[in-house]
Amino acid sequence: MGQKIGFWLGIAAFFLLILFPVDATNQPASRLAAVATLMAIWWVSGAIPLFATALLPLFLYPLLGILEARATAPIYFNSTIVLYIGGFMIALTMQKWNLHKRIALSIIHAVGGGPARIVLGFMIAAGFLSMWISNTATAVMMVPIGLAIVLKIEDSFGIERSHAFTVSLMLGIAYGCSVGGLSTLVGTPPNLSFVRIFEILFPEAPPIAFGQWMVMALPIGVLMTVLVWFLLTKVFYRTPEDVTVDHDVIVEEKLELGPMSYEERWIALVFATTALLWVFRADLNLGFLSIPGWSRLLQSPGMIDDGAVAIGMASLLFLIPTKDRSTGATRIMGPDVVPQLPWDIVLLFGGGFALAAGLQRTGLALLIGEQFELVGSLPTFVMIVLVCLGITFLTELTSNLATTEMILPILAAVAVATETHPLILMIPATLSASCAFMMPVATPPNAIVFGSGRLTVGEMARIGIFLNLVGVLVISAIVFTVGTVVFDIDPSVVPEWARTIAEGVEG
Numbered sequence: 157m158g159q160k161i162g163f164w165l166g167i168a169a170f171f172l173l174i175l176f177p178v179d180a181t182n183q184p185a186s187r188l189a190a191v192a193t194l195m196a197i198w199w200v201s202g203a204i205p206l207f208a209t210a211l212l213p214l215f216l217y218p219l220l221g222i223l224e225a226r227a228t229a230p231i232y233f234n235s236t237i238v239l240y241i242g243g244f245m246i247a248l249t250m251q252k253w254n255l256h257k258r259i260a261l262s263i264i265h266a267v268g269g270g271p272a273r274i275v276l277g278f279m280i281a282a283g284f285l286s287m288w289i290s291n292t293a294t295a296v297m298m299v300p301i302g303l304a305i306v307l308k309i310e311d312s313f314g315i316e317r318s319h320a321f322t323v324s325l326m327l328g329i330a331y332g333c334s335v336g337g338l339s340t341l342v343g344t345p346p347n348l349s350f351v352r353i354f355e356i357l358f359p360e361a362p363p364i365a366f367g368q369w370m371v372m373a374l375p376i377g378v379l380m381t382v383l384v385w386f387l388l389t390k391v392f393y394r395t396p397e398d399v400t401v402d403h404d405v406i407v408e409e410k411l412e413l414g415p416m417s418y419e420e421r422w423i424a425l426v427f428a429t430t431a432l433l434w435v436f437r438a439d440l441n442l443g444f445l446s447i448p449g450w451s452r453l454l455q456s457p458g459m460i461d462d463g464a465v466a467i468g469m470a471s472l473l474f475l476i477p478t479k480d481r482s483t484g485a486t487r488i489m490g491p492d493v494v495p496q497l498p499w500d501i502v503l504l505f506g507g508g509f510a511l512a513a514g515l516q517r518t519g520l521a522l523l524i525g526e527q528f529e530l531v532g533s534l535p536t537f538v539m540i541v542l543v544c545l546g547i548t549f550l551t552e553l554t555s556n557l558a559t560t561e562m563i564l565p566i567l568a569a570v571a572v573a574t575e576t577h578p579l580i581l582m583i584p585a586t587l588s589a590s591c592a593f594m595m596p597v598a599t600p601p602n603a604i605v606f607g608s609g610r611l612t613v614g615e616m617a618r619i620g621i622f623l624n625l626v627g628v629l630v631i632s633a634i635v636f637t638v639g640t641v642v643f644d645i646d647p648s649v650v651p652e653w654a655r656t657i658a659e660g661v662e663g
Contacts, residue, residue: 169190206557278302337590345556370435
């Protein structure tokens with residue numbers, strides 16, 4: 157959808173729904189439908205910047221009598237945003253002192269071997285880093301390292317003979333970034349968006365903990381990494397047997413970094429401690445074993461969350477002095493980190509949260525859910541597969557975060573209306589939003605490797621459409637098996653806390 161067409165179509169749809177309300181007995185819900193439609197069309201078409209569309213509720217809600225201004229504004233900043241900011245601050249500091257590059261090179265060097273193993277090394281490194289830092293930043297760092305190897309192979313064997321390896325390596329980096337981000341709450345924005353939207357829609361539900369998510373999602377990330385690697389290197393882009401890879405490039409890159417610096421050691425310690433505190437904060441149910449969380453040791457365990465851990469640990473980096481003053485920094489993390497934070501994504505988060513709050517409080521979510529009651533006759537697993545398919549292919553052309561924020565409140569309402577547990581639809585939808593492998597515009601890592609000029613859209617789409625379907629099956633199967641145990645889900649039972657979406661909240 158063109159930007160100009162999307163712009164005017166959004167405005168036309170908005171005024172049409174204002175003039176012809178979807179529910180004449182519930183004016184706030186009808187006006188919210190107009191705002192939500194406008195935001196959805198502008199998000200999908202990119203008519204104006206995504207974060208600018210996300211700001212619409214701040215003035216349209218009070219203007220149209222949906223929600224007071226003083227009630228809308230606080231929705232844009234909450235503990236989920238704090239978790240995102242804290243995690244991003246640690247990630248930016250890792251990048252500043254090149255710790256992320258050292259980790260990546262160490263993993264690639266350790267895996268070693270022939271062309272297929274080199275691709276695996278890059279995928280593991282990209283996946284691990286994307287669990288904790290921006291997948292965009294990971295791809296930007298990994299592509300030049302990969303291209304250095306590609307250039308050496310092209311010099312030795314020619315562009316045509318080495319092309320299969322080049323394509324598999326570039327796509328391996330992109331796909332490694334995408335599947336790695338699935339594994340943790342901070343790995344990709346849709347995961348965090350899901351956590352907060354779930355809290356808004358179901359305030360009485362047990363909160364989603366970092367460790368819980370990781371226990372369920374890490375097997376998906378690992379299995380997808382293995383499957384993607386196998387299909388890339390053994391099926392679609394098999395490297396000729398006579399093409400070999402020289403490890404010298406990796407060794408040279410490692411030597412350039414020199415020994416691990418004082419600053420890197422401190423960041424590594426803070427990073428590792430943060431990860432452990434996140435994973436083991438709340439109780440972990442592994443099915444065969446339950447591990448009590450460390451927060452139980454506190455006088456008020458419920459008062460601390462993953463956001464508090466993130467900010468607390470990030471703040472430590474402001475206190476630790478540097479030894480290397482060549483950068484002009486006196487502390488490991490300095491004031492330069494704040495302008496680098498992705499404030500546009502923070503605002504985009506806020507817009508999605510405001511949309512979810514409006515849907516819940518006006519009763520529009522229930523109204524939408526009731527239109528899908530017939531879906532409840534389908535088997536639960538079929539519903540999950542259909543949700544995954546729809547989200548995966550929709551995000552090939554739209555922002556995965558914007559798509560998640562539009563769809564999750566609707567899926568929650570559909571689940572309740574069809575007597576299905578909300579998490580059984582919301583979790584696979586969230587995961588599927590990060591599994592678009594076909595198009596360069598689908599994810600930033602796809603765009604970055606495509607920008608290397610070493611592969612075509614056709615080469616990406618050829619394996620990408622197959623991987624989209626593989627992702628749908630893997631996500632559906634693991635959520636339906638492991639996810640139901642970890643989150644204590646009975647797919648056919650709607651918990652009492654889920655009934656709040658039907659009740660709404662007084663404006």
